[in-house]
Amino acid sequence: MSTSFSIGQRAALVAVASLSGYALFRRKYPNLTTDVRYFLSLAKGGKLLEKYNKANLFILDFFEEHARKQPNHPCILFENETYTYGEVAANVNRTARWVLGSDPSLMKGDAVCVLLHNGPTIVWTWLGLQKKGIISSMINFNLKGQALLHCIKASYSKHIIFGSEFLDSILDIVDALRDLNIGLWMVNDACIPDLVTPEDVVTMEISTMSGEHLPTVPITSPEDVATFIFTSGTTGMPKPVNIPHYKITGACVFSYIHVGLTPSDVYYVALPMYHSSALLIAVTGSLFSGATIAIAKKFSASRFWDDVRRFRVSVFQYIGEVCRYLLAQPRKENDGQYPRPVKAVGNGLRPDVWREFKERFKIAPILEFYASTEGNFSFFNSDDHVGSVGRYSWILRKMLDRVEIVDCDYETGKPKRNSNGMCVRLPPGSSGLMLFQITEKSAFVGYHGSEEMTNKKIVRDVKRQGDAYFNTGDLIKIDVDNYVYFIDRLGDTFRWKGENISTMEVSQVLGLFPVVLEANVYGVPVKGHDGRAGMASIVLHKGANLDFSALYQHITTSLPDYARPKFLRLLDEMDLTSTFKHKKTELMKRGFAPDGYGEVYIIDPSKKTYVPINPYHVKVLTAGHSKL
Structure with a gap:
């Protein structure tokens, strides 16, 4: 017996089968649209970057x-001043003329x-030096003494351009700078009248120079270094990272493609511009797109939203x-409430803050990304997925295959190896050390003047003999849905009672307790115990009181015993780096002994609370008799 179908019935069957197949496909790949769109944007960005580099x-x-x-068109908004693109271009030419006229021996490279502080001057100084092929070494303006001298020496610089506000910092090390034959060029950006300076401090009077167009020294290759940006110095002294021209162009394309910058946008920059996020994402992204940069001299929480409204900001x-x-x-x-919709671009927004921040301040969208100054790959959260830094979809794996999550020794930071000498790759959902493959199109340029430090960041023989990967030093998890999550910095993770403790995870739990403003978690050694016991320095909301029993209850219901902080140190304010990272080294050195720096408490499970640490506690702990 045969069954025949009309043309209409056949079409209907095909349609049903197609819809069923599509439904099954979407169930298996629910993020297909997002992944395809993201991959196409990457491909578009890659083609643009290749086009610009070739030209x-x-x-x-x-x-x-x-x-x-x-x-x-407004280029820079700063305090009560507006500088147009034409005016900024004229000052770029004036800076280049002044520099070359003051030292004709300066050569490309x-x-x-x-x-310099954040402001218009740092923008046209940075561009003006590039115009003559000179590398700008961007120095953290919070540094003083030997730390400042270290960065100047590591740059192998011939001169230092500094703001008048930093004259005292320069004079503190002036003898060493003279011994190094480093020229001292001062910008009186603070407009200090009758400023007394030594003979060898030359004031930069760029206003005496012509602002007419000045030809740019030709860039031989996209690999030519444009600037040095220092690592934060959270592990050892800051290191100057080589930033070639192609990397800056890549950051510009990133802002154009993912942030969608246009000339109508106003990008608010309150982060220090010696740092890669502010300089390479916000500033260069705006200049590339013809947008306006609204600059704050420094970050102010109380003034932030007023600036956003006053400058009609669309991105920060x-x-x-x-x-x-x-x-x-x-x-x-x-x-x-703002004159126009506002986007947020950045990294390090913790999940415990994300939803409340977005809801209270009506931010749409939050564009979180993962990148490092010296890194050779990045992720971008294109769908505002809470807590994620992006996706590593099956499409990216198929087309790029540059990311590996591997097992590692949490004490040494080195990847573990299997019997064949290759790295032990972890399955989805596992937290591990993230590595980025080094290829011709995804190079790792490394650090200026330190081949040894550059080589330390390279892991070889990861999947096959002879391959090479950049070691991010970060613990990352890629879940079964391909979302990527930052877990912790490997150097911040510590072991206690045979378990690996993520400082980030513990900080997030503490941050969810209502009166805790911020928490800095780290490990401290305790005699008689292997590893390090958890300790947290805590800052409370202004005027708040801490209920230690309630905090104990919160911690014990949220964390396993081994991850619970054994000690607390209450501080009035947190010690931070200039890029808002918690400083841990000094706190780790202080340990748990009360020393007048804040109030120190110890966990007391018998009373289900934290109690002030006293001489008896310290005696037991230092004798190695504690049962933490």
Whole structure:
């Protein structure tokens, strides 16, 4: 017996089968649309970057093109001043003329240190040095003494351009700078009248120079280094990272593709511009797109949203604890009210802050990314998935296959090896050390003047003999749905009672306790115990009191015994790096002994609370008799 179907019935069957197949496919790949869109944006960005590199077009070219096309368009907003693209371009030319006129011996590839506060001057100084092929070494303006001298020496610079506000810091090390034959060029950006300086401090008077167009020294290759940006120095002294021109162009394309910057945008920058997030994402991304940069001299939680409204900001940059500080501010009636929709771009926004921050301040979307100054790959959260830094979809794996999550020794930070000498790769859902493959198109340029430090960041023989990967030093988890989560920095993770403790995880749990503003978690040695016991330095919301029994209950219901902080140190304010990262080294050295720096408490399970640590506790702990 045969069954025949009409053309209409056949079409209907095909449609049903197609829809069923599509439904099954979508059930298996629920993020297909997001993944395809993201991959296409990466492909578009890659083609643009390749096109610009082949044509030798870099940030100066894009900036000057905008200066020609829209000379009267606002380029920089700073305090009560507005600088157009034409005015900034003129000051770029003036800076280049002054520098070359003051030292005609400066050659392409020479370095000059830049020690300036956030403001218009740092923008045209950075561009002006590039115009003559000179490498800008961007110095952290919080450094003093030997730390400052270290960065200047590590740059092998011939001169240092510094703001008048840093004259005292320069004079503290002036004898060493003279011995190194480093020229001292001062910008009187603070407009200090009758400023007395030594004979060898030369004031940069760029206003005496012509602002007419000055030809740019040709860039031989996209691999030519444009600037040095220092690592934060959380592990050892800061190291100057080589930032070639192609990496800056890549950051510009990133902002254009993923953030969607246009000339109508106003990008608010309150983070220090010697740091890669502010300089390479916000500033260069804006100049590339012809957008306006609104600059704050420094971050102020109380002034932040007023600036966003005053400057009609559409995008702002965040990092680290900035969002937590903003949430800690008293609520206002105009929270979340702006002249135009506002996006947030950055990294380090913890899941315990994400939802509340977005809801209270009406941010749409939050564009979280994962990247490092010296890294050769990055992730971008394109769908505002809470807590994630992006996705490593099956499409990316198929087309790129550059990311590996491997098992590692948490004490040494080195990857573990199998019987064949290869790295032990972990399955989805596992936390492990993230490695990025080094290829011709995804190079690792490394650190200036330190081949040894560069080689230390390279892991070889990961999947096959002879391959090479960049060691991020970060513990990352890629879940079964391909979302990528930052877990912790490997150097911050410690072991206690045979278990690996993530400082980030414990900090997030503490951060969920209502009166805790911020928590800095680390491990301290205790005699008679292997590993390090957990300790947390805590800052409370202003005027708040800590109920130690309630905190104990919160911690014990949220964390296993081994991960619970055994000690607490209550502080009035947290000691931070200039990029809002918690400083841990000094706190680890202090240990658990009460020393007048805040109040120290010890966990007391018998009383189900934390109690002030006393001489008896210290005696037992230092004798190795404690049962933590």
